[in-house]
Amino acid sequence: EAGVAQSPRYKIIEKRQSVAFWCNPISGHATLYWYQQILGQGPKLLIQFQNNGVVDDSQLPKDRFSAERLKGVDSTLKIQPAKLEDSAVYLCASSLVLSYNEQFFGPGTRLTVL
């Protein structure tokens, strides 16, 4: 069974530019999550989807970050405009159902903002 797929694996941009990340969850997984991991810290949840609906986006900086999962399968996370402090690894995870279920993570996208 294929795992969570993410692309690109690495991205370098200048501040004020925009960037987008893509995630394809494990087949059949209804719930999808985006996390931000700053160097030296544990991942922090940004947004959680159940199928194509947002369950929780309270930690998403909505002035610059947006995410969608239009068809309830793959998802994109966008940053516009990027700031230096957005440099981090962006991890996508999925789980079979919403409640109390094991999450599986993709390899992440390492973003560097210069």
Added chain:
Amino acid sequence: GIQVEQSPPDLILQEGANSTLRCNFSDSVNNLQWFHQNPWGQLINLFYIPSGTKQNGRLSATTVATERYSLLYISSSQTTDSGVYFCAGPPGNAGNMLTFGGGTRLMVKP
């Protein structure tokens, strides 16, 4: 929100040694997971252990939900065990939103 504390923050072992990593939660959790983040950044699932004890090869984990802690045991450590170990769990009434601890950075020397 829930606070997750891991100890020790850093650990250096000689190959073959045993170790115990600890994870404390400030509130009850319903879905505790242990992960190993390898040097390439991939988070690898080790255990999904809301309560009780599980074993997988040289690794085992125990969660005592009523006392809000979990332990990860590594026996006969190998250099490939190096990396960062994270525990994570959601608060009891917060669905599946994982809150991560700060991690334990393990280095196993040959």
